[in-house]
Amino acid sequence: MNNTLERLLAKVVAGLIFTLPLIVTDIQASDWPTGDDIAQHINARDEGKAVSRKLTMAMIDRSGKKRVRQTRGFRKYYGQEKRSVLFYLSPKNLKGTAFLTYDFPAKDRDDDQWLYLPAMRKVRRISAADRGDYFLGTDFTYEDIKLETKVSIEDYTRKTIGEDEVDGFHCYIVEALPVDEKTTRELGYSRVEQCVDDEIWMVRRSRFWDARGKLLKTILSEDIRQVQGIWTQHRIEVENHKTKHRTIFTFSEVDYATDVRDAVFTRKAIRRGL
Amino acid sequence: MTIWRYTVVMLCALGLCQRAQSRETEFSTTVWSQWAVNTRNGDSQALGLSLKPEFTSRFGNGYKLTAIGRLKTETSDGLQPDDVDRDSYSSLTRPSLLTQGLDAELREFYLEMNLGATYLTLGKQQVVWGEADGLKVLDVVNPQSFREFILEDFDDSRIPLWTVNLERQLGSWDAQVIWILDQTYHALPRSDATYAFTSSHLVPRPPPGLNVNIQPLSRPDRVIRDSDAGLRLSTFWDGWDLTFNYLYQYDNQPVLFQRSKMTATGPMVIVTPKYERTHVFGGTFSNAFGEWVARGEVGYFTNRYFLTSDPSDRDGVFEGPELSYVFGLDWSGLSDTFVSAQIFQSWVPDSPAGMTRNELETTVTFLVRREFLNNTLQAEVLWLAGITDGDGLLRPKVTYEWQDDVKTWIGTDIFYGNRAGLFGEFNDNDRIVMGFELGF
Numbered sequence: 050m051n052n053t054l055e056r057l058l059a060k061v062v063a064g065l066i067f068t069l070p071l072i073v074t075d076i077q078a079s080d081w082p083t084g085d086d087i088a089q090h091i092n093a094r095d096e097g098k099a100v101s102r103k104l105t106m107a108m109i110d111r112s113g114k115k116r117v118r119q120t121r122g123f124r125k126y127y128g129q130e131k132r133s134v135l136f137y138l139s140p141k142n143l144k145g146t147a148f149l150t151y152d153f154p155a156k157d158r159d160d161d162q163w164l165y166l167p168a169m170r171k172v173r174r175i176s177a178a179d180r181g182d183y184f185l186g187t188d189f190t191y192e193d194i195k196l197e198t199k200v201s202i203e204d205y206t207r208k209t210i211g212e213d214e215v216d217g218f219h220c221y222i223v224e225a226l227p228v229d230e231k232t233t234r235e236l237g238y239s240r241v242e243q244c245v246d247d248e249i250w251m252v253r254r255s256r257f258w259d260a261r262g263k264l265l266k267t268i269l270s271e272d273i274r275q276v277q278g279i280w281t282q283h284r285i286e287v288e289n290h291k292t293k294h295r296t297i298f299t300f301s302e303v304d305y306a307t308d309v310r311d312a313v314f315t316r317k318a319i320r321r322g323l
Numbered sequence: 324m325t326i327w328r329y330t331v332v333m334l335c336a337l338g339l340c341q342r343a344q345s346r347e348t349e350f351s352t353t354v355w356s357q358w359a360v361n362t363r364n365g366d367s368q369a370l371g372l373s374l375k376p377e378f379t380s381r382f383g384n385g386y387k388l389t390a391i392g393r394l395k396t397e398t399s400d401g402l403q404p405d406d407v408d409r410d411s412y413s414s415l416t417r418p419s420l421l422t423q424g425l426d427a428e429l430r431e432f433y434l435e436m437n438l439g440a441t442y443l444t445l446g447k448q449q450v451v452w453g454e455a456d457g458l459k460v461l462d463v464v465n466p467q468s469f470r471e472f473i474l475e476d477f478d479d480s481r482i483p484l485w486t487v488n489l490e491r492q493l494g495s496w497d498a499q500v501i502w503i504l505d506q507t508y509h510a511l512p513r514s515d516a517t518y519a520f521t522s523s524h525l526v527p528r529p530p531p532g533l534n535v536n537i538q539p540l541s542r543p544d545r546v547i548r549d550s551d552a553g554l555r556l557s558t559f560w561d562g563w564d565l566t567f568n569y570l571y572q573y574d575n576q577p578v579l580f581q582r583s584k585m586t587a588t589g590p591m592v593i594v595t596p597k598y599e600r601t602h603v604f605g606g607t608f609s610n611a612f613g614e615w616v617a618r619g620e621v622g623y624f625t626n627r628y629f630l631t632s633d634p635s636d637r638d639g640v641f642e643g644p645e646l647s648y649v650f651g652l653d654w655s656g657l658s659d660t661f662v663s664a665q666i667f668q669s670w671v672p673d674s675p676a677g678m679t680r681n682e683l684e685t686t687v688t689f690l691v692r693r694e695f696l697n698n699t700l701q702a703e704v705l706w707l708a709g710i711t712d713g714d715g716l717l718r719p720k721v722t723y724e725w726q727d728d729v730k731t732w733i734g735t736d737i738f739y740g741n742r743a744g745l746f747g748e749f750n751d752n753d754r755i756v757m758g759f760e761l762g763f
Contacts (some may be wrong), residue, residue, distance in 0.1 A: 108697060116699075116727050140727040141351050141762030159611060168478050170451040174564055174609040174616050177654045183659065188699030237658075294697050306535065315495060316557075316564070319488065321435070321442070 082247070084207025084223045091236040092199050097279050097305035104135070104300055108186060109294045112292035116186075118143060121323060123195075123309045129154035136323050147319035148185075150177075152195055156203050160193040160195070165319040172316045181237035188266060188287040188296040192236055198251055198270075198282065200225070204232050205241065213244050215253040218273065220244040233260050246259040249280045251275070264290050347381040357758030358399070361751075362735070368517060368754050369402035369471075371395065375430070391431040397424050406516035407470045409542045411577075415485060416447070416507045424508075431483045449481050450501055452555060452568055454607045454618040455649040457688055457707060458667045461568055461605045461622050462500040464501065464553060466575040468510040472518040472749060474718075474736055482507055496558045503551040506543045508598060509575040522748045524680040527579055527594060527630055527639060534591040541597040545571055553603075563610045568622075570603040578628040581639030592654040596689075601626040614656035621648040631757045633677030640676050646670045659698075685710040709745065714740025714747030728762035 082090070092231070106118040118140065125134040131152040137143040141171035145167035152160045180192040192201075205225035213222050225241040227233040240258040245251070251273060259265040272283035285298040312318055353375040359368040373395040382389045397403050404426040409417055417743035418428035433446030453461035457473070465481045475479070484505040490500050512519045520526055529535050543549030551572035558565050577596035585589050602625040609618035627645040630671060667686045670676040674682040692703035701722045708715040720734030735755050 070409070088498050110697065114726065116724075118727075141353060142728050142760070144729070145349070159613065160610070168476065170449060170478060172564075173453070174618065176611045176614050176653070179614065179655045179658070182655070186694075190696070195364075219586065259579075266651055280439075292697075315444075315560075 080213070081209040083219060084209050084225070085202075086210065087203055087221060087223050087245050087247075087250070088207055091245065092202065092248075093253065094198070094250050096126075096198065097277075099123070099307075099309040100303065100305050101309055102303040104298055106187060107297040107299070108188075109219050109295045109297070114257070115139075118179060123313050125248075125309050125311075125314065134314055134319060136319070138323070143193075147322065149314060149316065149319050150195065158320065163316055163319060165316075165322075172320050182233055187298075188289045188294055189268075189298075190237065193268070200243070200252070204228060204236060205275075207245050210242075215244050215269075218246050218248070220246045220253055238265070238312050246273075251280055251282065263278055266290060276303045279305050332706070336617045342497060349379045350376070352376045352763055353566040354761040355758065356760075357756055359736075359754045359756045361401075362755055367399040368752065369397060370399040371397050371402065373403055387435040389427070389431060389433055389435070393418075393428045393430045395426055397426070401517050402471060403516075403518075404470075406512050406518070407468055407510035408513055408540070409510070410542065411508045411510050412467070412482070413505050413507045413544075416429065416482065416505055440491055442490040444486075444490075447456050447483045447485050447505075449478075449487065450486060450488060450553075451481075452566070452650075453608070453663060454609055454620045455651065455667065456663065456690065457705065458649060458665065458686060460620045460647045460649055461607065461665070463572070463575060463603065463622075464503070464551075464570060466507055466509045469512055470510065470516070474566070477592045482510065484558075495560075496556050499553075499555040499557070501551075501553045501555075502554075503572070504546050505633055506546070506573070510572065511576075517748060517752065520748065521742075522745055523632075523743055524630070524745065525594065527581055529581075529592040529633070532589075533589060534586070536591055536593045538593060538595040540577060541595065542577075543598055549573065561598045562606055562611075566604070566607045568605045568607070572601065572603065573598040574601045574624075574627065579630065580638055582637075591594075599628060614654055616653040616655075617651070618653070619648065619650040621646070627671070629671060629674070631675060631677040631680045632679055633675060636675075638676065641675050643673060646672070661690070661692045664688065669727060681711050683711070709740065709744045709746055711740045712744030712747060714738070714742075714744030716746045729759070731757070731759045733757045 072084065083152050089107055101121070101123045104120045104122050106120065108116045110154045110323050119138040120135050122133065122135045122137060124131065133150050133152070135148045137146040137286070143164070147165040149163045150160055162175045165172045169197045180195070181190050183189065184191050184194045205227055207223050207225045209221050211222040220222050221244070222245045225243065225246055227236060233239050237260060238257045239260050239262050242256045243252045244254040244255050250271065255268040257265045266287055268285060268287045270282040270285050273280055274283065275281065281300070281303050283300045283303070286295065288295045345418055355375065356372045358608045361365070361368045373393055375391065375393050378390045382388070395404060403424055404418070405420055412418070412457055416750070418426045420426045429447065431447050431449065433448045435442070435444050449460055450464040452464055453459065455462070465484055466478045468476070468482060471480070484503050486505065487502040489500045507547040507549070509675050528611050551567065551570065553570035553572070556567045578599050580595045580597060582593050603622055605620060605622035607618070609616060624645045626642060628640045629643070631639060631641045647667070647669045649665055649667045650662060654662045665688045667688070669684045671678065671680070671682050687708050689706045690703065692701065694701050703720055705718040706715065717737040717739070718734060720728055720732055722732040724730045734757070735753070738746050738749045742748050742750055
């Protein structure tokens with residue numbers, strides 16, 4: 050009889066030991082904002098109607114060889130439609146290259162994209178479907194570049210799975226899983242884990258897993274400070290864990306206050322250059 | 324010297340010298356070198372070195388001045404700078420042959436400015452129309468040097484012209500008006516040059532035993548009356564990039580009029596090369612559909628001249644219209660990979676039986692390009708196939724970027740097929756190329 054009672058007690062204790070953390074986590078989780086709430090906060094954050102900025106791209110391979118591109122970029126919202134353009138200023142062999150995108154809010158409408166290559170002296174229409182491709186030799190995909198500090202609502206289901214600190218700032222860890230296999234193939238990610246600063250609703254750290262479930266890359270957003278009242282990341286570093294290749298984006302001369310002329314976002318503008 | 328005097332006068336006339344202070348000036352240089360070895364006989368086909376300085380200055384009044392020069396030398400016995408006939412250049416545009424094997428050229432020299440709602444580009448420049456790659460339909464505003472056939476990059480082989488180029492937005496349309504005050508035409512290789520044309524489509528073949536007398540090139544030389552002019556209207560409509568083009572020009576290729584004459588030494592064929600006018604009407608389109616981009620262009624030339632072998636023909640040339648078009652599909656569904664295919668057709672309606680070229684000529688192109696190692700390594704294969712003549716050109720190439728502005732490449736150019744075809748005529752010129760480019 051005693052043995053039976055002891056075994057029962059042991060089972061109860063063991064059950065408590067295993068379930069208590071889950072209960073505690075559940076209690077905590079009920080206090081956490083949901084993944085969707087966090088995504089809404091991120092996307093509601095003010096990015097300014099228009100911005101102009103200098104962007105230095107440093108690309109460093111596993112042997113330490115570094116390539117640097119100086120660019121000037123402009124972005125402007127037209128309602129929900131976003132137009133952005135990037136002009137290469139250096140090095141010499143890329144100078145004059147320019148990339149123009151019209152990003153439409155409708156999910157069923159592909160972006161319109163054009164590329165001007167000085168060697169061809171032609172503005173080429175390019176496909177916007179390859180959003181999982183890497184952007185001009187960097188470790189960012191076209192989709193990463195397009196989203197900037199936003200997140201895609203349609204492509205992922207989100208869940209808040211924990212809390213953490215990045216650079217001393219509290220953040221919620223949000224797990225994002227592609228909605229289907231097709232999206233996984235298109236984006237090249239099977240899982241994304243983002244650490245979101247809940248004071249300013251910016252992603253401070255993102256980890257990406259490839260389609261096979263292996264850790265692919267980590268993006269760190271640093272030197273985040275206000276410019277003309279808008280929280281702005283001034284340094285983004287991404288490391289590809291597979292290739293050990295790194296890309297560092299450094300933003301300077303960020304200006305949200307001065308309007309950007311509509312004429313900048315045209316094919317003739319990318320042909321003429323800055 | 325004439326060029327510099329001309330441009331200084333031009334700039335001063337615009338008031339630039341007095342009104343504008345240079346605000347920002349950039350200077351850069353590109354050094355390019357390539358060695359080509361003929362794979363048939365192991366001879367060096369070309370060992371070229373070029374220096375391309377580029378100067379840009381922005382002025383306080385918004386004006387921008389660009390000057391691009393080129394110093395080019397060939398140190399091998401094969402290709403030489405003077406392989407092309409320099410008579411096709413106007414005196415303002417002709418490169419200066421400094422010594423045998425070394426020429427200097429003011430490639431481009433133009434001033435850009437906003438004049439109210441009009442954007443003016445004034446000076447020696449390239450105006451590029453069309454959507455096709457590697458083949459030309461509407462990209463005929465500027466003539467081309469065929470010193471190296473079509474193997475040279477178009478940016479280098481295209482001959483910039485002194486042009487007034489006005490652009491203005493008209494509602495949802497962009498209008499471009501060009502006025503070309505430069506009587507320069509295609510620079511064609513001399514008959515003894517490495518890439519001299521021999522195809523019967525382009526070069527008359529008198530019967531054996533007949534003497535041939537080639538007259539000096541008759542070229543237009545009245546700056547205003549012999550100028551060319553064009554208009555391009557562009558718009559973006561429902562996802563489509565569209566242009567409508569019109570060009571009134573002297574065809575860049577001289578017509579080889581022929582007549583027979585009895586001389587003391589026997590019958591003789593006298594060939595008189597002459598440039599003739601044509602109107603060009605055309606248009607282009609492009610749009611993206613998922614992973615695909617469709618693009619194309621069409622050009623209708625009202626007056627073209629084609630060689631005929633009909634002995635009863637009065638001047639050995641058939642005059643008629645020509646319709647040319649290209650349709651291309653680009654696919655980028657595979658990561659870091661670009662695949663492109665084009666079909667090009669040229670049709671001469673109502674062509675006579677003796678015309679040396681075919682009534683319908685078809686060329687297809689395929690390009691596969693893949694980037695590796697974060698775009699530092701690029702491998703590509705370009706294949707141009709002349710379907711009508713059964714000839715072609717295959718161009719595999721690998722390029723590696725060692726660091727910013729330092730790249731090297733190795734590749735081959737393989738010609739094959741019927742020697743009467745535009746590609747097959749260079750069957751003996753197969754080559755391996757290797758080279759480097761530095762920028763600073």
